[in-house]
Amino acid sequence: xxxxxxxxxxxxxxxxxxxxxxxxxxxxxxxxxxxxxxxxxxxxxxxxxxxxxxxxxxxxxxxxxxxxxxxxxxxxxxxxxxxxxxxxxxxxxxxxxxxxxxxxxxxx
Numbered sequence: 001x002x003x004x005x006x007x008x009x010x011x012x013x014x015x016x017x018x019x020x021x022x023x024x025x026x027x028x029x030x031x032x033x034x035x036x037x038x039x040x041x042x043x044x045x046x047x048x049x050x051x052x053x054x055x056x057x058x059x060x061x062x063x064x065x066x067x068x069x070x071x072x073x074x075x076x077x078x079x080x081x082x083x084x085x086x087x088x089x090x091x092x093x094x095x096x097x098x099x100x101x102x103x104x105x106x107x108x
């Protein structure tokens with residue numbers, strides 16, 4: 001069995017990503033601004049435009065791929081791996097998982 005060319009991470013692991021990791025949201029514009037919202041600092045690059053957009057991207061830069069449920073971001077990660085990217089992360093469960101994950105409430 002061939003290993004996946006990316007690593008799945010959960011919403012609780014987002015804070016462990018290396019500084020400078022680019023957040024690439026592959027949903028459509030109406031989803032990016034819709035009820036699920038998007039992660040702070042995320043760049044909107046719809047999946048259908050990804051291949052045309054990635055030409056100037058550094059192949060060694062770490063990238064986190066994000067979508068609604070994790071399926072399109074997995075497709076994006078596989079596409080990027082075929083294009084020579086090596087530090088790829090897929091947000092498992094996508095923005096649905098992010099919104100379902102309880103956030104620690106400040107004490108006091």
